[in-house]
Amino acid sequence: MKLYGMSDSGNSYKPRLLMAKLGIPFEHVETSSRDGTTRKPEFLARNPNGRVPVLELDDGRFIWESNAILLYLAEGTRFLPTDRYQRALVHQWLFFEQYSHEPYVAVRRAILRYPERAAQRTPERMAATLEGGNKALGVMERQLAETPFLVGSALTVADISLYAYTHDAHNGGFDLGAFPAVSAWLARVEGDAGHVPMLPG
Amino acid sequence: MKLYGMSDSGNSYKPRLLMAKLGIPFEHVETSSRDGTTRKPEFLARNPNGRVPVLELDDGRFIWESNAILLYLAEGTRFLPTDRYQRALVHQWLFFEQYSHEPYVAVRRAILRYPERAAQRTPERMAATLEGGNKALGVMERQLAETPFLVGSALTVADISLYAYTHDAHNGGFDLGAFPAVSAWLARVEGDAGHVPMLPG
Numbered sequence: 001m002k003l004y005g006m007s008d009s010g011n012s013y014k015p016r017l018l019m020a021k022l023g024i025p026f027e028h029v030e031t032s033s034r035d036g037t038t039r040k041p042e043f044l045a046r047n048p049n050g051r052v053p054v055l056e057l058d059d060g061r062f063i064w065e066s067n068a069i070l071l072y073l074a075e076g077t078r079f080l081p082t083d084r085y086q087r088a089l090v091h092q093w094l095f096f097e098q099y100s101h102e103p104y105v106a107v108r109r110a111i112l113r114y115p116e117r118a119a120q121r122t123p124e125r126m127a128a129t130l131e132g133g134n135k136a137l138g139v140m141e142r143q144l145a146e147t148p149f150l151v152g153s154a155l156t157v158a159d160i161s162l163y164a165y166t167h168d169a170h171n172g173g174f175d176l177g178a179f180p181a182v183s184a185w186l187a188r189v190e191g192d193a194g195h196v197p198m199l200p201g
Numbered sequence: 202m203k204l205y206g207m208s209d210s211g212n213s214y215k216p217r218l219l220m221a222k223l224g225i226p227f228e229h230v231e232t233s234s235r236d237g238t239t240r241k242p243e244f245l246a247r248n249p250n251g252r253v254p255v256l257e258l259d260d261g262r263f264i265w266e267s268n269a270i271l272l273y274l275a276e277g278t279r280f281l282p283t284d285r286y287q288r289a290l291v292h293q294w295l296f297f298e299q300y301s302h303e304p305y306v307a308v309r310r311a312i313l314r315y316p317e318r319a320a321q322r323t324p325e326r327m328a329a330t331l332e333g334g335n336k337a338l339g340v341m342e343r344q345l346a347e348t349p350f351l352v353g354s355a356l357t358v359a360d361i362s363l364y365a366y367t368h369d370a371h372n373g374g375f376d377l378g379a380f381p382a383v384s385a386w387l388a389r390v391e392g393d394a395g396h397v398p399m400l401p402g
Contacts (some may be wrong), residue, residue, distance in 0.1 A: 068292035091269035098300045142249045
């Protein structure tokens, strides 16, 4: 399989981390969303929405959306429960991640980190993303004060998905010291077998 | 089952439409996200993220996130394929809906429709949501020019999810005349057995 992804992207890190844990070999194809590569026709043929990551299966078919890729790869493994309700909770947290967490925690990090986004560092934007991100972290804190992982006692793809940008939230100017259950959970995720960091070294 | 939802919300319409099609009886509990109800402690006990819809199962357990509710209800029905790759495509479109479609198409509609959001009708916001929404509709157009439904020849929960705000996009100031395949698909979704409109009457 081939994974088109950007090394510095948390969304691209999600399937990399899961494939490392599952021992699935794959070819990483570095694909930047910052230099126009994802808006070129040859990339749009893989994902018409022009985003990474994209998984290319061995038969040449594609799957896009990081959390859809996680669910595909996790099927039949310890990272996805078989119980119908538990599985619904995994889905619930994955949609929460894309709607209520990533647009604040990840976007604030990108605005602060990438020089081409400097014009977006307005007081209004920085305040709105801080507020939204802290709200999302508060929702996680409430759950993780009750259960070791987001969906009970075992790590699932919901944890892998939310780990990707939460573990790097300090680069978005978030203070995880205010979220002790989230901080303890980050360490639990990192202690799970087969963990690899987002960036080498 | 109980469904906490707001009648005028496309996100709340999604599970209502699916349950109507499946013939599942449920109690609708009108719950406004506009009057503060979803931010009260008794509602946050159901969904700590303070959003509708929320599904309450007969045993008192909750599921939130509209698309997670759709997947839960669709399990074992004609609205969710059993093939692993086809199912991944359903997930892909559901995540696309929440990240790349709803924040533009639905948000522009809400800004234009709800008086309490009038201050958000700035030229920048209106332009950004128009551009994002048209981009999302273009991604759908590309797929629907090739297949009758988003994931091939049969209607799935991906279609129900994306129908919810797309069919009402004109109220967000979008011109669906520019998207003929999307327009033809709307009619196909409405022609599927058991269809009910978002609002009575």
